[in-house]
Amino acid sequence: MGTTGRLGGIARHDRPRGPMELTETAKVTVREGIAGDYRGAMKPDGPRKRQVSLIEADSCAAAMADLGLEPGAIPWQERRANLLVEGLSLPRIEGARIRIGNDVVIEVVQECDPCSRMEEIHVGLKGALAPDWRGGVLGRVLAEGTISNGDEIRIEE
Template identity: 85%
Template sequence: MGATGRLGGIARHDRPRGPMELVDEVKVTVREGIAGDFRGALKPDGPRKRQVSLISAEDWAAAMADLGLDAGAIPWQERRANLLVEGLTLPREQGARIRIGGDVVIEVVQECDPCSRMEEIHAGLKAALTPEWRGGVLGRVLEEGTIRAGDTIRIEE
């Protein structure tokens, strides 16, 4: 994996357990996270830890392989992640910064632990996403802007 990667996909959902919507371009703000995604909005008592979730395409493929499935057997957005990162290992430490395109910066706040909902998608998926931060990372927006599928992604810290 190199120092830069590519934004392979963008997904959002407007309510808990709502369907994931794939989009090619989206506004990302400090106040709302991914525009149109219910998880990103600020709470009345302060910022959310989970404004944006990111998963690596390579980690998703590894989880699928562990289940004996082809990489595309289950679409990545079923993980409920907002952003699919290709060709870049996501940082595994709090405080790391991820730049997407020219403007947007996301700060990693924690690992995205897979929940029991993953078992509803496929038996064994929760366990397949558990090792080595394979379930992705959660972050908060530090710098806002518009992101597009295909944008360059790089780790700043």
């Protein structure tokens, strides 16, 4: 993988367990995370750790292979991630910074551990997403802006 990648998809959901909505562009703010996504809003007592979740396309493909499924058999957004990253390995260290497009900066705060909800989607998915941060990363928004599918993504550690 290279030192830069691209944004392959944007998804959000407006309520717990709500359907994931794909969108071509999204406003990203410090206060709301991805506009329209209920997980990104700040709590009254301060910023949330899980404002934005990112997952690698290659990790999705590896999980599908482990399950004996064709790539894309389970659409990436069903994993409940907000952003699909293509052509770039996400940093596996807290504090790393990810720039999307010209303006948006997201700080990695922790690994996105797959939850039991993944088993509702497909038996074995939780285990297939567990190794090597395949479930992706959770981040907090440091710099705001608008992102669009196809935007460049780069790591700024």
